[in-house]
Amino acid sequence: DVKVTQSSRYLVKRTGEKVFLECVQDMDHENMFWYRQDPGLGLRLIYFSYDVKMKEKGDIPEGYSVSREKKERFSLILESASTNQTSMYLCASSLQGRPDEKLFFGSGTQLSVL
Amino acid sequence: AQTVTQSQPEMSVQEAETVTLSCTYDTSESDYYLFWYKQPPSRQMILVIRQEAYKQQNATENRFSVNFQKAAKSFSLKISDSQLGDAAMYFCAYKGSNYKLTFGKGTLLTVNP
Numbered sequence: 322d323v324k325v326t327q328s329s330r331y332l333v334k335r336t337g338e339k340v341f342l343e344c345v346q347d348m349d350h351e352n353m354f355w356y357r358q359d360p361g362l363g364l365r366l367i368y369f370s371y372d373v374k375m376k377e378k379g380d381i382p383e384g385y386s387v388s389r390e391k392k393e394r395f396s397l398i399l400e401s402a403s404t405n406q407t408s409m410y411l412c413a414s415s416l417q418g419r420p421d422e423k424l425f426f427g428s429g430t431q432l433s434v435l
Numbered sequence: 436a437q438t439v440t441q442s443q444p445e446m447s448v449q450e451a452e453t454v455t456l457s458c459t460y461d462t463s464e465s466d467y468y469l470f471w472y473k474q475p476p477s478r479q480m481i482l483v484i485r486q487e488a489y490k491q492q493n494a495t496e497n498r499f500s501v502n503f504q505k506a507a508k509s510f511s512l513k514i515s516d517s518q519l520g521d522a523a524m525y526f527c528a529y530k531g532s533n534y535k536l537t538f539g540k541g542t543l544l545t546v547n548p
Binding site for chain 1: 536
């Protein structure tokens with residue numbers, strides 16, 4: 322079965338720090354996604370990538386960047402963490418991006434910015 | 436832009452009973468896909484069921500079924516014979532021509548023994 326692994330389950334950082342959230346999938350999926358989950362707001366798409374070195378902005382890209390140097394790895398970067406970026410971050414992948422495809426999710430990283 | 440609305444922030448059901456979670460969406464597209472995802476306390480989202488808009492027949496997966504009303508833009512999830520393991524956050528999601536998945540805000544389902 323597909324495994325999407327996020328490097329940290331919980332993370333505590335200070336305001337202004339540069340933060341890297343790592344995500345690795347093991348099934349050669351083309352597409353990878355970063356979502357942010359907040360209570361009462363559901364999941365919101367930050368960035369996605371449909372190929373190595375390719376990226377597209379989602380609905381809330383401000384304050385974030387991403388990197389995809391290898392197919393299996395998709396990193397979310399907070400250049401200068403702020404308290405309003407305290408949230409649950411979910412990584413997901415899909416095989417080819419067909420409309421009926423399901424997403425495979427990681428277990429999330431709960432980030433607290435103090 | 437497409438929007439997905441889940442009007443029930445929380446629901447509860449007795450074990451072995453049936454519960455229906457509601458979802459409505461707004462779109463001008465005629466062809467799209469709808470999904471229900473489940474997020475248990477482990478936090479890992481898993482797909483419960485999906486429906487193609489051009490298929491009139493409602494999708495079913497074991498104890499899970501949907502009531503898809505295209506004209507009303509409604510996509511409710513029915514869980515029959517509820518089990519304790521069904522307790523989770525449930526998200527309705529829409530995918531249209533841009534292939535981006537738009538989620539609702541979620542419904543927290545509690546199953547009482």
